[in-house]
Amino acid sequence: MSHQGYRLLYWLLPLAALALLTGLLVGSVQISPGEAWAVLNGQGDPLHQTLLLELRLPRVLAAFAVGGLLAIAGALMQLLLRNPLADPYVLGLSGGAATGALLALLSGAGAIWVSGSAFIGALVSTLLVFGLARLSGNWNPLRLLLTGVVLASGWGAMISFMLAVSPSRELPGMLYWLMGDLAYAQGFALPWFTLLLVLLILQPLGRSLNVLSRGSLQAASLGMAVPRVEGLIYLLAALMTAVAVTVAGSIGFVGLLVPHALRLLFGYDQRLLLPACALAGGSLLVLADTLARTLLAPQQLPVGVITALIGVPAFLWLLSRRAT
Amino acid sequence: MSLFWLKTLLLAWLLTFSSWSAADIQVTDAAGRSIHLEHPAERIISLAPHLTENLFTIGAGDRLVGTVSYSDYPEAALDIPRVGSYNQLDLEGILAKRPDLILAWQSGNPASQLQRLEDLGLKIFYSEPRNFADISREFLALGQLTEKNRQAEVAADKLDNGIKSLIESHADKSPLSVFYQIWEEPLMTINGEHLISEMLRTCQGRNIFAAAASLTPRIDRESLLEADPQVILGGSQGESNPKWLKNWQAFSELQAVQAGNLFAVNSSLVTRPTLRSLAGTQAICKHLDKAREQLSEAAD
Numbered sequence: 041m042s043h044q045g046y047r048l049l050y051w052l053l054p055l056a057a058l059a060l061l062t063g064l065l066v067g068s069v070q071i072s073p074g075e076a077w078a079v080l081n082g083q084g085d086p087l088h089q090t091l092l093l094e095l096r097l098p099r100v101l102a103a104f105a106v107g108g109l110l111a112i113a114g115a116l117m118q119l120l121l122r123n124p125l126a127d128p129y130v131l132g133l134s135g136g137a138a139t140g141a142l143l144a145l146l147s148g149a150g151a152i153w154v155s156g157s158a159f160i161g162a163l164v165s166t167l168l169v170f171g172l173a174r175l176s177g178n179w180n181p182l183r184l185l186l187t188g189v190v191l192a193s194g195w196g197a198m199i200s201f202m203l204a205v206s207p208s209r210e211l212p213g214m215l216y217w218l219m220g221d222l223a224y225a226q227g228f229a230l231p232w233f234t235l236l237l238v239l240l241i242l243q244p245l246g247r248s249l250n251v252l253s254r255g256s257l258q259a260a261s262l263g264m265a266v267p268r269v270e271g272l273i274y275l276l277a278a279l280m281t282a283v284a285v286t287v288a289g290s291i292g293f294v295g296l297l298v299p300h301a302l303r304l305l306f307g308y309d310q311r312l313l314l315p316a317c318a319l320a321g322g323s324l325l326v327l328a329d330t331l332a333r334t335l336l337a338p339q340q341l342p343v344g345v346i347t348a349l350i351g352v353p354a355f356l357w358l359l360s361r362r363a364t
Numbered sequence: 365m366s367l368f369w370l371k372t373l374l375l376a377w378l379l380t381f382s383s384w385s386a387a388d389i390q391v392t393d394a395a396g397r398s399i400h401l402e403h404p405a406e407r408i409i410s411l412a413p414h415l416t417e418n419l420f421t422i423g424a425g426d427r428l429v430g431t432v433s434y435s436d437y438p439e440a441a442l443d444i445p446r447v448g449s450y451n452q453l454d455l456e457g458i459l460a461k462r463p464d465l466i467l468a469w470q471s472g473n474p475a476s477q478l479q480r481l482e483d484l485g486l487k488i489f490y491s492e493p494r495n496f497a498d499i500s501r502e503f504l505a506l507g508q509l510t511e512k513n514r515q516a517e518v519a520a521d522k523l524d525n526g527i528k529s530l531i532e533s534h535a536d537k538s539p540l541s542v543f544y545q546i547w548e549e550p551l552m553t554i555n556g557e558h559l560i561s562e563m564l565r566t567c568q569g570r571n572i573f574a575a576a577a578s579l580t581p582r583i584d585r586e587s588l589l590e591a592d593p594q595v596i597l598g599g600s601q602g603e604s605n606p607k608w609l610k611n612w613q614a615f616s617e618l619q620a621v622q623a624g625n626l627f628a629v630n631s632s633l634v635t636r637p638t639l640r641s642l643a644g645t646q647a648i649c650k651h652l653d654k655a656r657e658q659l660s661e662a663a664d
Binding site: 067068069087090091094095096154204205206207208209212213216223224226333337338339340341342 | 433446447448449451452453454455456457459460462471472474476477480484552578579580582
């Protein structure tokens with residue numbers, strides 16, 4: 041583990057703090073840093089208090105945790121499937137969640153039911169892929185990937201079907217959900233708890249993950265219980281993605297882009313990469329959400345649009361850099 | 365002694381006066397919830413174009429401190445600050461206006477965002493007008509909330525009487541089968557629960573897709589050709605001969621095409637549940653009257 045890597049990791053901490061601060065201070069209503077400081081001291085305008093503490097703070101915290109979860113889940117999926125194009129949704133998890141959420145939206149259920157059925161949909165999808173991939177007995181990345189991709193297109197068809205038959209007045213809400221939007225975030229406790237829990241579980245496993253990234257044969261020959269570790273990685277990544285999708289819909293590109301960018305900076309040491317993913321993914325999503333709230337204010341954009349707009353050119357640039 | 369009586373009288377007067385000035389307002393909204401205001405609403409935010417329009421109709425448009433995009437009628441509504449679009453609300457912008465009442469569109473606004481506003485202590489009136497009776501009820505409720513009762517009653521009476529006289533003058537006319545097109549590609553219409561279907565009923569028009577399951581079903585052209593309606597109506601943005609109308613003329617086997625019963629209705633008069641829906645219904649009735657004439661001419 042290099043000292044240089046740790047130095048880079050320390051750079052990410054102020055970046056994260058800066059992102060959180062920006063998210064708190066920028067919004068469709070102007071609040072100066074002085075006024076915000078007064079609010080944090082328990083004084084200040086009651087309106088500013090409500091805006092900062094009840095609207096912006098929970099949303100910014102939820103955005104940070106969701107971004108962190110997606111980035112780590114993406115890094116784990118890329119490791120598990122040995123495929124650079126893997127992202128948290130590649131195995132159809134977001135499709136399952138979306139099917140659940142749209143069913144709830146279609147039946148006119150309340151916000152809590154939408155989140156709940158999204159979570160159930162994600163779990164159903166996870167267990168389906170897990171069960172189907174295990175059916176053959178051996179845990180083969182290619183088989184897992186194929187199972188997930190086929191299941192994802194199945195969910196995609198379900199989603200299109202529901203969009204086609206749903207009343208037109210429900211459509212905007214459904215589309216916003218599919219694009220990923222933090223306006224629906226119900227709380228930040230669950231994603232933060234999941235993020236910290238996963239980091240705690242993964243940190244002692246860092247060495248095993250590093251061995252695994254060289255290939256499962258090599259890891260097995262070094263005496264590692266490969267199927268067990270791979271199963272754990274899959275379940276953790278699925279849990280993180282399920283929580284993220286439940287809170288904010290399927291936000292694209294954070295889980296694909298952030299691990300790649302950080303690998304270029306930090307190398308392949310998972311012990312550095314995963315915490316760095318948490319910090320960088322969180323910061324990116326907070327900044328993207330701030331843009332989504334303010335770019336066309338008072339018009340609000342879904343954050344998935346912004347992450348994709350940033351993500352697509354950045355990813356293409358990264359790819360072309362690697363080619364040369 | 366006289367002082368005692370004077371004091372009692374003064375007290376009684378004060379009590380009646382204070383209880384009168386703090387007249388509590390209690391209104392039940394479309395969600396069946398009761399809204400309680402201590403004073404008539406002074407700073408209102410409307411979260412749908414039809415609510416903005418209805419507030420202007422009862423003379424309380426000047427109380428609006430914020431509204432959503434597409435609130436374009438009456439013209440004065442264009443100057444009201446925007447707080448997002450109906451399906452993506454700018455919660456910060458709404459709070460910053462310090463509203464004392466929010467008029468929400470139950471099926472249009474995102475439920476989770478409305479819940480958030482309610483959790484922050486804001487009063488929300490839910491609107492969901494599906495027929496003429498709902499619209500007049502909404503006028504009266506908005507009138508109570510803004511203490512514009514008299515103007516609200518005038519508006520409600522105008523709508524009720526206007527519709528009643530249309531029903532009476534069309535009671536003896538022959539029923540017509542009507543197809544109402546709300547969208548060209550994909551072809552979409554309305555079912556019997558839609559306000560436009562009630563407009564058709566008022567003029568003795570029978571919506572051929574009244575029994576469809578969804579409020580705005582997508583249908584194929586085959587089922588329309590099979591139903592062979594006597595009249596085809598559709599929305600326009602003011603142009604007299606919209607493109608969809610010309611497209612139907614290719615189907616010369618349709619009764620409606622043979623008799624020339626293709627009519628464009630000004631969309632903004634029929635799609636919003638407001639007082640303008642009366643003008644929209646009158647326009648539809650006029651088209652259907654003309655259609656009856658043209659059908660009997662074609663039969664001769």
